[in-house]
Amino acid sequence: MRLIVLFKHKKHIFFDLDHTLWDFESNAEESLKEIYDDFSISKLGPSFGNFYQNFSKLNRLLWTQLEQEIITHETIRMFRFQKALSSLNVEIDKEQSIAMNLKFLDLLPNKTKLIDGCQETLEALQAKYQLHILSNGYAEVQAKKLEHSGIKGYFQHIITNDIAASRKPNVGIFNYALEKSNSQASQSLMIGDSYLADILGAKNAGWDTVHFQPSGIDTENQSTLKITKLVQLLDHL
Structure with missing residues (x-):
């Protein structure tokens, strides 16, 4: 039986971009x-x-x-x-x-290729949540990726390391994201492919997390929900 973890009381969902939504x-x-x-x-x-x-x-x-x-x-x-x-x-x-x-x-x-299920997932989630990008990339470059791949309109804030003057996994960029989005850690969920940058960084900031592992679920670091396909998010949100 597949474990279903429900993230109650979430209002803001933060996505990493490269390797998570945009097919790097x-x-x-x-x-x-x-x-x-x-x-x-x-x-x-x-x-x-x-x-x-x-x-x-x-x-x-x-x-x-x-x-x-x-x-x-x-x-x-x-x-x-x-x-x-x-x-x-x-x-x-x-x-x-x-x-x-x-x-x-x-x-x-x-370039315009997206991870499988990206637009379907974003379309379903935007009706219920405020969606944001939280990336270690640079604002100008990431904005172009979002624009050319057709998904920029889903996101209210695009937060990058140069804008926040901090880089994941440092707590500073997560705190900046909360301030920018007018959110709280308990209301926020981080989704990304990097255990160190996205998952450990967000957890150290007090956030819940989802680890995206399209190549297959590992057996380590069981403290977070893991998915292999983006559409699986819809089972938990």
């Missing part, structure tokens, strides 16, 4: 294919598949290190392409890495 992996793959072609990376040796897989793995690691405050966001922007290619025995300089990253940031926000 699919959109990044499209963008990286354009970079692979435009910068003639095939002539340097790696197949697109190896380039994409190495970049994706490294990018996840770097964002985890950012959430742990080991590195800065500037480090990611300057070196992620250099590091991804270096792991494939291809060496480029910092200037080339920055150029690739600028192209990536130009292409990526214009």
Whole structure:
């Protein structure tokens, strides 16, 4: 029998964006294919598949290190392409890495793929709750993603790390979100894919949480509800 957890008295639902509503992996793959072609990376040796897989793995690691405050966001922007290619025995300089990253940031926000069930879920929830975005991305970039993918209109507030001057999992960004939305922790629910940034961060701020794990439910960290599909939220709200 499937466990049903009902979140009573919730008024505000905060969603992470990348990997939770907006399909970062699919959109990044499209963008990286354009970079692979435009910068003639095939002539340097790696197949697109190896380039994409190495970049994706490294990018996840770097964002985890950012959430742990080991590195800065500037480090990611300057070196992620250099590091991804270096792991494939291809060496480029910092200037080339920055150029690739600028192209990536130009292409990526214009992509439109959403996680399965995203619009169906948002459509059902907006009739009963105030919906917001709570993201470690940057306001200008995240606004473009929301606009181009057609879901911007569902959200009352789009709260990002640069607006809040704080980054998940720091409690500061969650407190800022409460102030901005005129909500209380007991009325708020955080939904996201990152255990460290979204779940642990929100719990430390006194919020209830839902951990979105589309690749399958793990057996650790049983202190939060876990779902594999966004539409499963509708069973609990």
